[in-house]
Amino acid sequence: MVGAGDDSFTIISVDDHVIEPPDVWEGRMPARFAARAPRVARLRDIAPGDTRVPAKMQEHIVQADERGTDYWVFEDVLIPMSGLGAVAGRDRAEYSSDPVNFEEMRPGCYDPAARIADMDLDGVLGSVAFPSFPRFCGQLFSCDTKDKDLALACIEAYNDWMIEAWAGYAPGRLVSLCLIPLWDPQLAVAEMHRAAGKGARAIAFSENPAWLGLPSIHDRNGYWDPVFSAAEDLGLPLCMHIGSASRSIVTADDAPRSISVALAPFSCQFTLMDWLLSDVLLKHPRLQIVLSEGGIGWIPYVLDRADYSWEHQGPWTKTPHKEPPSHLFREHFYGCFIWDPHGVRAIDDIGVDNVMMESDYPHSDSTWPHTLSAAREALKGFADEDVHKITRGNAERVFRFQPSAVGSR
């Protein structure tokens, strides 16, 4: 078992990614939708500009694609798997957004047994994995799918697979993160109860539903209140992954790609400010929010800025908060980091109870297979108790997850 004999360095990674295997929706959809379930096909004749491939994924089309590309086929769209989503084991110079087929990936991307073997290599005991093809909070089903009955069936099937086939393969190693139908709060609440009954431990939510064309968290009619109340009642943290609002930060059309890639986590800062200065947390005092892949080094600045802005601008903007908003962070939020040296030095300003770790397997920012040694290096000099909180204790508490060596090699 990883970490045996060195309990203070047993890591729960609260942000990994699963590449859905082709059979996720097979046999898990109601009969009337079975023929329309998402499926994988190897296609050879897709040319750049093919309108069945969404605009944002056009870059993943390979011209003169003689070997064929694995596409997810669903409704009227074809969705390739970006090579950047499955780089584990590749040389950094070979990373590419070109599409990747299943046999070109490490099996740990899609197979739970192989994933656990890769976690063992990495010194990671527990893992929370976000969806890939449906996107980080299921935007594919919640926003793009036209037939909403079909979309709901796809979400239910994904959750069944996540709970039973993925996390269920090794309940002491893999934490179930489920999707909800964001287009209908009542359906979402029903699915939260259904999934929680089966063992779901967390919900993927959008870092900004307004940017998905959905009501914002500030909605005057309280659109999200039933969802937030259900999350409180069921003890399900909302995990908001960077990119779950489907908007990237692009400084200029001709800016080097490296810039939008480096800026990807910065949306998390907007999310935190958006929540801190809204009245949502005043109405939902038990809600728990995990800021997935957002890093932590910026958190003290955002809290200081929220408090200063509240003090100076609160009166004329009629902010309802009676206390500086930073205290809401400590009660509600968890910052997560892969590698963040200043963030680690700033943990006293963040709160040692509000920080978790990530491996980000199998993405291009991942520390895999060196997560354990990276953590040892990052947390050198920390008291055992604090190391325990950061590497696993906070995650165990918030995800109500009891890791065990079951399924470990």
Place this chain on the structure above:
Amino acid sequence: MVGAGDDSFTIISVDDHVIEPPDVWEGRMPARFAARAPRVARLRDIAPGDTRVPAKMQEHIVQADERGTDYWVFEDVLIPMSGLGAVAGRDRAEYSSDPVNFEEMRPGCYDPAARIADMDLDGVLGSVAFPSFPRFCGQLFSCDTKDKDLALACIEAYNDWMIEAWAGYAPGRLVSLCLIPLWDPQLAVAEMHRAAGKGARAIAFSENPAWLGLPSIHDRNGYWDPVFSAAEDLGLPLCMHIGSASRSIVTADDAPRSISVALAPFSCQFTLMDWLLSDVLLKHPRLQIVLSEGGIGWIPYVLDRADYSWEHQGPWTKTPHKEPPSHLFREHFYGCFIWDPHGVRAIDDIGVDNVMMESDYPHSDSTWPHTLSAAREALKGFADEDVHKITRGNAERVFRFQPSAVGSR
């Protein structure tokens, strides 16, 4: 003189704002443009929806405006002065974006003698002031003005006024920050030489010209190279104020106003990443950049993130940098803060030679009239040498500014 007997707490504020007095362009325009120069008129019949008022300023129109509103009249637009730009001396609960007329402002907003008196009250010895009506880097003239000959004449007149009437009133107290014609790099270089010859000490540049519809800093044809080279040759730092790309961060249309106000400085993080991962600084090793009103507490995180992203994503994104990009910060950038407790604690991670202070007079985030005591509190425990760098030394070096008590009461 302020700071007398306590040299370590003499502050140069590198980010204040001047509300242009009505006579800036009077007598400073070539005869053929004199009749078309910007002027102030008190108008009574402007109703919300009047298309002469730019869309973003519609909120400043007061309905049933019986007292009349001071508008800048220029080409075919009417531009009111937002009350938020001139709050010095007001109670925070009375801050408002309603338009403000000249007699309702503290004279320090527009009159250099009164400004110096207000600086004395604030414990501020030197001040760099950004334009208001032309916007932070002169977007009004560079982007909106249709007749570019007229626009150039307006920029030259502004610079003459800034150098002669504003900074010239008290050259030991007020630092001249000039505008350039962003739409034509050759004209910009000519104006930089002309203004430098008259004593200009800095240039206002956009935090992201691409968002203004201009070529980006990454432009393959080197659009900005002559401007950056001139800035290097003339020793003129580029001051990039938050908001100088005319784009704010709005999380949702129905989000409380407090959120976009609190997020205003966050654009600065995009700017720093944009520059660190571009090749511009590899080509312009002497360029100096002041990140005005951006705060500093986030800088160590952005540097760490730039280095990590360069390490992981640099190879496949073909980043030209041979060393981790963070070193470019220390050679080129100055972070500026008003109130930033974590940032001050993080100065070792930022660099004590790369930090400056701001009062932000007369805006709503200003510490005026308590800037001196705020600085004393913020820098408690710092060595005198470091206090000197942060409060004035770095600014004196970068702006080539020798403060003196001339003009002080």
